[in-house]
Amino acid sequence: MSELAGAIRKxxxxxxxxxxxxxxxxxxxxxxxxxxxxxxxLREVGDTLGLTPAYCEAVASFYxxxxxxxxxxxxxxxxxxxxxxLVGAQQVLEAFQDELGIRPGETTEDGEFxxxxxxxxxxxxxxxxxxxxxxxxxxVRPEDVPAIVKELRGGD
Amino acid sequence: xxxDEITLxxxxxxxxxxxxxxxxIGGYKALEKARKLMPEKIVEELLTSNLRGxxxxxxxxxxxxxxxxxxxxxxxxxxxxxxxxxPGTFKDREIMLxxxxxxxxxxxxxxxxxxxxxxxxxxxxxxxxxxxVLRGALEQAxxxxxxxxxxxxxxxxxxxxxxxxxxxxxxxxEGRRGQPRxxxxxxxxxxxxxxxxxxxxxxxVATVPTIIDKGGEWYAKVGPEQSPGTVVFSLSGNxxxxxxxxLELGTPLRELVYEIGGGIPDERELKAIIPGGSSTTVxxxxxxxxxxxxxxxxxxxxxLGAAAVIVIDDRACMVQLALRSSQxxxxxxCGKCTPCREGxxxxxxxxxxxxxxxxxxxxxxxLLSVCDRMLGKCLCALGDxxxxxxxxxxxxxxxxxxRHIDExxxxxxxxxxxxxxxxxxxxxTHHPLEEVTA
Numbered sequence: 001m002s003e004l005a006g007a008i009r010k011x012x013x014x015x016x017x018x019x020x021x022x023x024x025x026x027x028x029x030x031x032x033x034x035x036x037x038x039x040x041x042l043r044e045v046g047d048t049l050g051l052t053p054a055y056c057e058a059v060a061s062f063y064x065x066x067x068x069x070x071x072x073x074x075x076x077x078x079x080x081x082x083x084x085x086l087v088g089a090q091q092v093l094e095a096f097q098d099e100l101g102i103r104p105g106e107t108t109e110d111g112e113f114x115x116x117x118x119x120x121x122x123x124x125x126x127x128x129x130x131x132x133x134x135x136x137x138x139x140v141r142p143e144d145v146p147a148i149v150k151e152l153r154g155g156d
Numbered sequence: 157x158x159x160d161e162i163t164l165x166x167x168x169x170x171x172x173x174x175x176x177x178x179x180x181i182g183g184y185k186a187l188e189k190a191r192k193l194m195p196e197k198i199v200e201e202l203l204t205s206n207l208r209g210x211x212x213x214x215x216x217x218x219x220x221x222x223x224x225x226x227x228x229x230x231x232x233x234x235x236x237x238x239x240x241x242x243p244g245t246f247k248d249r250e251i252m253l254x255x256x257x258x259x260x261x262x263x264x265x266x267x268x269x270x271x272x273x274x275x276x277x278x279x280x281x282x283x284x285x286x287x288x289v290l291r292g293a294l295e296q297a298x299x300x301x302x303x304x305x306x307x308x309x310x311x312x313x314x315x316x317x318x319x320x321x322x323x324x325x326x327x328x329x330e331g332r333r334g335q336p337r338x339x340x341x342x343x344x345x346x347x348x349x350x351x352x353x354x355x356x357x358x359x360x361v362a363t364v365p366t367i368i369d370k371g372g373e374w375y376a377k378v379g380p381e382q383s384p385g386t387v388v389f390s391l392s393g394n395x396x397x398x399x400x401x402x403l404e405l406g407t408p409l410r411e412l413v414y415e416i417g418g419g420i421p422d423e424r425e426l427k428a429i430i431p432g433g434s435s436t437t438v439x440x441x442x443x444x445x446x447x448x449x450x451x452x453x454x455x456x457x458x459x460l461g462a463a464a465v466i467v468i469d470d471r472a473c474m475v476q477l478a479l480r481s482s483q484x485x486x487x488x489x490c491g492k493c494t495p496c497r498e499g500x501x502x503x504x505x506x507x508x509x510x511x512x513x514x515x516x517x518x519x520x521x522x523l524l525s526v527c528d529r530m531l532g533k534c535l536c537a538l539g540d541x542x543x544x545x546x547x548x549x550x551x552x553x554x555x556x557x558x559r560h561i562d563e564x565x566x567x568x569x570x571x572x573x574x575x576x577x578x579x580x581x582x583x584x585t586h587h588p589l590e591e592v593t594a
Contacts, residue, residue: 014309016349019331023281023314049331062333062490064315064580065281081243082434083392083466085480085577093578105583117580119317119484120243120434121282124392124464125399134284 008048036067072107072114077131080117083124092128095145161402163362167254175296178257186365190265198269204372211357212461214450223344230351232272238279239320242433244464247388248358252286256293262361281313317488322355335492336536379404383449387463394469405449424469432461435541437548473572474553479507483579485542496539499530513565
């Protein structure tokens with residue numbers, strides 16, 4: 001049994017029905033596969049939980065945090081919902097676009113960064129919220145953007 | 157402000173993520189007391205307290221618990237809704253980050269009250285920091301043998317607003333796409349794995365220890381009679397001091413925005429207030445003297461919802477605001493029922509045309525007609541959440557909407573604070589809006 005299958009089985013043991021472990025399993029598989037879910041990952045999740053790869057894909061495609069296409073090494077996600085929008089989210093998003101040379105939803109050619117706009121992240125009291133590799137930076141102003149990108153580039 | 161914070165417990169003064177610190181302020185004493193009581197007595201206290209659900213609907217927790225089917229031969233489940241995603245809401249995150257043991261204690265007392273051994277906390281997937289704090293707190297509680305025969309499973313979501321809807325939450329927890337179920341049957345009869353299930357919001361469950369400690373009668377006397385207790389107001393938007401403030405229900409809106417929130421920055425004028433998250437009906441400065449409790453806000457024509465107060469100043473174009481809100485609901489619509497799936501799409505299309513000055517007069521009427529065809533006609537509340545506020549934006553700010561048609565463009569001329577705001581739904585190529593023609 002692979003390490004991934006072992007971790008999935010351990011997660012599944014927490015539930016009366018192993019199907020309940022599909023989200024934790026997809027998360028584990030995504031971590032294992034560099035931040036996205038290739039067919040092979042869906043198959044591994046399906047085989048371990050007794051589900052078809054198509055079922056796993058149907059579930060994965062429903063949730064924003066699962067990615068069915070390759071992503072960059074770092075994920076930069078800018079909240080553009082109302083509370084952040086009212087205090088300058090668009091300017092922060094544009095600062096990242098300028099710094100990285102990509103539009104929201106795209107990945108840099110060197111595979112380092114994926115930039116996304118996201119819906120309300122639950123940090124409205126310290127807007128604008130930016131999630132960098134699943135860790136919130138709050139608040140972020142446009143002038144903070146170059147330093148964030150530099151820090152991530154230097155962290156190799 | 158001198159108020160005794162029930163759920164935040166003045167956690168800024170000590171590190172309540174540590175079990176010893178939590179016990180030092182009387183933590184887990186209510187659990188000890190509760191376990192000596194008969195389960196019915198717990199539910200009785202909840203009924204007496206009139207604690208109303210803090211997730212948005214305001215339904216009394218004690219009544220919900222009393223609906224649970226008995227003698228089914230199946231286990232009873234407790235699910236904590238920690239999928240906080242309503243735009244403008246960030247209270248549960250702070251409660252869990254700063255006072256995780258209060259939630260755990262609330263889970264254990266509630267589990268005893270409903271005779272359940274199985275608790276699931278459905279935690280919003282993006283809340284990685286909260287997951288780590290809760291996992292640590294649970295480990296401490298487990299080592300201290302506080303869990304007894306109860307298991308608490310921390311289940312992380314994966315990014316879907318709709319999973320905060322209770323039946324979608326159950327679907328997701330069962331390993332499916334998070335699409336709401338038709339009701340009846342209600343979760344109290346057939347919920348998780350077809351078993352009787354109680355679902356309550358984080359703040360609601362985190363209030364239970366105080367009710368057991370001080371008694372339902374005591375709690376019922378805090379704040380207004382019909383909406384007792386405290387609530388954590390999430391204040392955000394164009395306000396000097398945004399943040400979470402735990403206050404008695406019934407605090408006047410004016411006090412929250414101007415005294416606690418410090419008013420509007422940059423010497424701007426207040427234009428509008430969204431009182432309970434983006435799914436609630438917008439209020440105007442004329443309504444500033446409304447008391448923030450379930451009944452008073454309802455009498456004012458809006459909803460307290462999750463007490464997420466978004467302050468909007470006069471720089472914002474209300475058509476852009478309505479559009480950005482609709483883009484959110486279009487993105488989050490699960491696609492299961494037609495009025496919501498298609499309606500949110502039409503709303504976005506029409507609001508885009510309006511904002512760009514391409515809409516004709518009849519299309520403003522069409523927008524309201526689309527909303528009307530959604531209200532009360534969808535499988536779950538998401539359709540109402542999308543359409544209800546837009547009707548009010550277009551009614552309370554009718555002139556501003558009309559000017560977009562009369563002047564053939566946005567009267568703000570590119571100067572609105574929301575100008576050009578990018579919505580995540582536009583990242584998805586499988587939503588080709590331009591193919592729809594009105």
